[in-house]
Amino acid sequence: MARTVDQQIAETQAKLARLKTRQKASETRRKIIVGAIVTTEALNDPKIARWMASTLRKNATREVDQKELVGLLAELDQVAAKADQT
Template identity: 45%
Template structure:
């Protein structure tokens, strides 16, 4: 039995949704990989730590993001000897 146009549209919309989910998953994984690489490196290199603190301080705008990043920022500030904790 042939599928109706509405069924075909629904199938295509489902496929698009699955692709969007796959894209978000890959993007999230990429962010995790970068964070897992950069954060430990920042605790080995004070210049990188300073750059990361500056980047986060200037880039984070949502209160929840700032709150979640604050412990990391405090640890980085301690590492570089910045008393803005």
């Protein structure tokens, strides 16, 4: 039995939804990878640490995000401060 136009539209919409889900997952993975690399570099390089701490403080405006970043910001500040001491 041939599919109706409505069935074809529904199948196409379902396929589009699956593709959008896959795209979002890919974007999330990319953000995680980049974030991990930049964080690792920042914890080893005072210049990057200063930039990252400043950027996070400026852009993480939600209270829940700020609370999540407290520990990382402290680590970044320590890396930057060690460079200032030398």
